[in-house]
Amino acid sequence: MAPALVGLSHSPLIGKNDPDADTLARIEAAVAGARAFVAEFDPELVVLYAPDHYNGFFYKEMPPFCLATEATAVGDFGSQAGPLSVDTEAAKALAKGVLDRGVDLTVSARMTVDHGFVQPLEVLFDGIDRVPVVPVFVNGVATPLCPVSRIRALGTAVGEAAAELDKRVLFLASGGLSHDPPVPTLDGAPPRVADALIEGHPPTPQQRAKGEERVVQAGRDYAAGSTTMIPINPTWDNLVLDTFESGALADVDDWSVEWMGAEGGGSSHEVRTWVAAYASLAATGPYSMASRFYEAVPEWIAGFAVTTATPR
Ligand SMILES: O=C(O)CCC(=O)/C=C/C=C(\O)C(=O)O
């Protein structure tokens, strides 16, 4: 088995509320570098760690993480809709391997996913059906959240199980770093919103368009400085990236939900996907970060990072 890793922030505002041309060019160059890295590695399997934004997982049953043996994308924020090319056999093998290692994984035979999963596949592979993938949902939005140490344990178990596959495996993380976009919360939600967050009624196209326009407007307000959202925190983001670069992954066991939320905002917990991916790579042996890019992008409400990593 040969592993590699890409960590990639996502934002539904990309292409809808872009930063200035110079900033965009720097980001595009970093993303092009990750694409070239992936093309050269030529993965036979992608283990994709991503969050959901109340399109697939709801409070009726909200697992801390879940592995899919089949998955379909809803097509939110203009992202591609339809089935992902899931490698069901590999997914089942990884699920068994994770459970055998004592991590209480939930499994979905029909996962619904959103832009969190789709965007990295579009950006790196030009579509959701181009490469065999095992989607792993990591809850980074819906509190209460499990300890970060359990995400590290998940990633470690997936990495160990993946090492038993005779494949080139790319561990791909989607999300983070510090950002506080308008994602609804159950605490304090009015009854109609609470019901939607619990039951997961699929929105009508009009309701979806209205919700998406609200997020785009929030990006404009944020970039203009007229907002109450928690600021992007480059100092914290770089501390997070330093942790991944140093390989001192056990440090994340001390990262509390409260500390992460205060430093990085309500969606900083998406960085759990990075914890899982780096733990997976570390489980296969010592690694080095091959490239590291970071930029605070208010227009996307995102501390935006791209990293690649390989075995040492
Ligand atoms: O209708 C809504 O409120 C949906 C909000 C939403 O999906 C926001 C997503 C934001 C991100 O994925 C992000 O910035 O990471």
Ligand SMILES: [Fe+2]
């Ligand atoms: Fe997100």
